Amino acid sequence: MNHTELIPVLIRLMGAFLVAFPAIGVWSSVRDLPWTLIAAGSLLFFVDALCAVLIYLGIFPETLPFLPRIPLLPAVLAGLAPLCWAVGFLIILIRRRRY
Numbered sequence: 001m002n003h004t005e006l007i008p009v010l011i012r013l014m015g016a017f018l019v020a021f022p023a024i025g026v027w028s029s030v031r032d033l034p035w036t037l038i039a040a041g042s043l044l045f046f047v048d049a050l051c052a053v054l055i056y057l058g059i060f061p062e063t064l065p066f067l068p069r070i071p072l073l074p075a076v077l078a079g080l081a082p083l084c085w086a087v088g089f090l091i092i093l094i095r096r097r098r099y
Helices: 003-029 031-056 072-093
Strands: none
Touching: 003 031, 031 072
16 A cells, blocks of 8 residues: 555544544443444444554554455454444334334
């Protein structure tokens, strides 16, 4: 990566940082499963952005030692946040469903 590719990564990190702090507040005040999942997804989004910055800086390897050609950790982190959000929103929709 060159330095111009760092700009979107840093913007994603700043956005995730702004999402993470209200998510911590929601998580500590609301004990409802859907909101806990949405807050956990927001925190995982921040962890994913932080991992991308650490990989860019060379502090953290992109691949794991036992799977040298597959970037497993970035792929898993990128998929966990939307999965938590989707499950949380689906639980909210199922609970509000009227028969």
